[in-house]
Amino acid sequence: MKGPPDSIAVIGGEGRMGRWFIRFFEEMGLHVISAGRNTSITPKEAARDAEVVVLAVPMHAVGESARELGPYVREKGLLTDITSLKKEAMEEMMAHSKCEVVGTHPLFGPGEPGMVGQTVVICPGRGEGWRDWLVGLFRDAGAHVVITSPEEHDMMMTVVQGLNHILNLALGLTVMDLGVAPKELRRFSTPSFGTRLRQIEHLLFQDPELYAELNMLNPKFPSTFRAFGEVCRRLLRLIEKEDKEEFARLFREALKFFNDRSAL
Amino acid sequence: MKGPPDSIAVIGGEGRMGRWFIRFFEEMGLHVISAGRNTSITPKEAARDAEVVVLAVPMHAVGESARELGPYVREKGLLTDITSLKKEAMEEMMAHSKCEVVGTHPLFGPGEPGMVGQTVVICPGRGEGWRDWLVGLFRDAGAHVVITSPEEHDMMMTVVQGLNHILNLALGLTVMDLGVAPKELRRFSTPSFGTRLRQIEHLLFQDPELYAELNMLNPKFPSTFRAFGEVCRRLLRLIEKEDKEEFARLFREALKFFNDRSAL
Numbered sequence: 448m449k450g451p452p453d454s455i456a457v458i459g460g461e462g463r464m465g466r467w468f469i470r471f472f473e474e475m476g477l478h479v480i481s482a483g484r485n486t487s488i489t490p491k492e493a494a495r496d497a498e499v500v501v502l503a504v505p506m507h508a509v510g511e512s513a514r515e516l517g518p519y520v521r522e523k524g525l526l527t528d529i530t531s532l533k534k535e536a537m538e539e540m541m542a543h544s545k546c547e548v549v550g551t552h553p554l555f556g557p558g559e560p561g562m563v564g565q566t567v568v569i570c571p572g573r574g575e576g577w578r579d580w581l582v583g584l585f586r587d588a589g590a591h592v593v594i595t596s597p598e599e600h601d602m603m604m605t606v607v608q609g610l611n612h613i614l615n616l617a618l619g620l621t622v623m624d625l626g627v628a629p630k631e632l633r634r635f636s637t638p639s640f641g642t643r644l645r646q647i648e649h650l651l652f653q654d655p656e657l658y659a660e661l662n663m664l665n666p667k668f669p670s671t672f673r674a675f676g677e678v679c680r681r682l683l684r685l686i687e688k689e690d691k692e693e694f695a696r697l698f699r700e701a702l703k704f705f706n707d708r709s710a711l
Numbered sequence: 712m713k714g715p716p717d718s719i720a721v722i723g724g725e726g727r728m729g730r731w732f733i734r735f736f737e738e739m740g741l742h743v744i745s746a747g748r749n750t751s752i753t754p755k756e757a758a759r760d761a762e763v764v765v766l767a768v769p770m771h772a773v774g775e776s777a778r779e780l781g782p783y784v785r786e787k788g789l790l791t792d793i794t795s796l797k798k799e800a801m802e803e804m805m806a807h808s809k810c811e812v813v814g815t816h817p818l819f820g821p822g823e824p825g826m827v828g829q830t831v832v833i834c835p836g837r838g839e840g841w842r843d844w845l846v847g848l849f850r851d852a853g854a855h856v857v858i859t860s861p862e863e864h865d866m867m868m869t870v871v872q873g874l875n876h877i878l879n880l881a882l883g884l885t886v887m888d889l890g891v892a893p894k895e896l897r898r899f900s901t902p903s904f905g906t907r908l909r910q911i912e913h914l915l916f917q918d919p920e921l922y923a924e925l926n927m928l929n930p931k932f933p934s935t936f937r938a939f940g941e942v943c944r945r946l947l948r949l950i951e952k953e954d955k956e957e958f959a960r961l962f963r964e965a966l967k968f969f970n971d972r973s974a975l
Binding site: 701 | 958
């Protein structure tokens with residue numbers, strides 16, 4: 448196992464997740480170099496100077512960033528990223544560097560107070576020394592580390608991020624189309640719908656570009672969203688036909704599925 | 712204002728919400744008569760003997776129950792119900808009784824510990840004396856009471872209950888169709904998706920018939936569900952075309968809508 452590094456560069460360190468990770472690495476006792484558009488040190492200089500380089504740039508910029516900085520990372524160093532999709536980012540990091548490569552995806556936003564209890568996905572790329580150090584760093588900080596392939600990660604994210612957020616957005620837009628005032632929805636809220644409304648409002652305060660990219664840059668998302676649409680059409684047909692029996696059968700099948708698998 | 716009644720009959724008092732209300736009324740110091748399939752007193756006897764009659768039967772049975780028992784309720788008494796849809800229930804209660812009539816819908820399930828902080832919808836039917844007593848009873852117990860028409864109530868429920876639950880069911884069924892193991896979803900959960908998973912699992916442990924009826928017996932639900940489907944298709948098209956700009960515009964429009972109206 449390698450590490451700790453003499454220094455760690457965070458590229459895009461002025462973004463919200465970038466700042467979050469700078470604070471985290473510093474709290475873990477590391478020497479951090481922050482590089483972005485408005486720093487005195489350039490991303491290239493930082494990539495050359497640090498032993499570990501973390502790309503914390505927006506999703507659409509990670510490929511370009513890897514192409515540009517990958518060649519500058521020391522051969523015995525580590526290049527990693529923290530973007531929400533892993534396949535393209537890792538292909539670019541692998542293709543344009545000779546160093547160790549790891550894909551990282553923290554499954555939480557910059558609003559979380561710390562690493563304890565959070566989940567971090569790690570996709571092994573090239574080399575094991577720095578990867579083991581990084582996994583150890585996150586685990587020491589109290590995170591659950593899940594190690595998987597970029598493909599499986601991106602597939603899981605079509606549900607965990609893609610569907611989850613777009614359903615809240617679609618519900619908000621439907622309410623708007625129906626002309627139902629949110630104030631009225633709040634008055635009529637059940638405990639469960641109250642939670643849903645807070646999720647919708649929380650989502651709408653986020654960066655729209657981020658959520659657009661989350662769906663548009665993941666080539667697997669449309670087929671997951673279409674599968675969801677097909678399920679909705681099936682349920683609508685059952686409701687229109689008042690086929691209570693088949694509706695209840697599907698309901699019980701889902702319960703069985705969620706129960707069975709959880710026991711594995 | 713009338714009340715308190717000499718006694719209050721809960722018809723369907725052996726169901727989960729029936730039992731919940733029996734306990735509630737008793738805690739409020741009322742004399743409760745419970746009548747159902749397995750009680751020594753019949754629903755008709757209870758409807759004749761009590762000053763206030765509460766129909767706590769399943770949704771599909773409320774019309775029949777009103778037709779059967781309405782004629783037995785004293786002219787100076789109150790007939791009310793606690794079912795999740797108000798239009799049909801109230802029409803039947805009004806048509807088959809001469810007493811005061813109020814529609815009641817507690818916006819919570821039998822798992823809630825008490826009335827404090829919960830919302831109860833009241834739809835005025837006939838008379839004000841008992842209605843004011845009932846509203847006062849719920850308010851004294853700490854509930855928010857929302858007074859509205861059966862039509863508005865049933866429309867709001869297409870979103871608050873209908874869409875809210877069916878989206879969780881549809882998400883669960885999509886995961887099943889995609890063959891993604893729930894155990895894996897849990898490993899890859901964000902804080903937000905973790906909440907969603909718990910909602911899905913909570914839903915699947917409920918009575919499937921209840922959720923089938925909630926959607927099938929509300930004539931306004933299909934058009935709300937179709938409106939949601941239309942929004943999803945629009946979002947899918949934007950994602951397939953990678954139209955980030957229009958996606959972001961919709962996102963911002965929804966934010967504006969949720970913000971504007973909440974200020975009213």
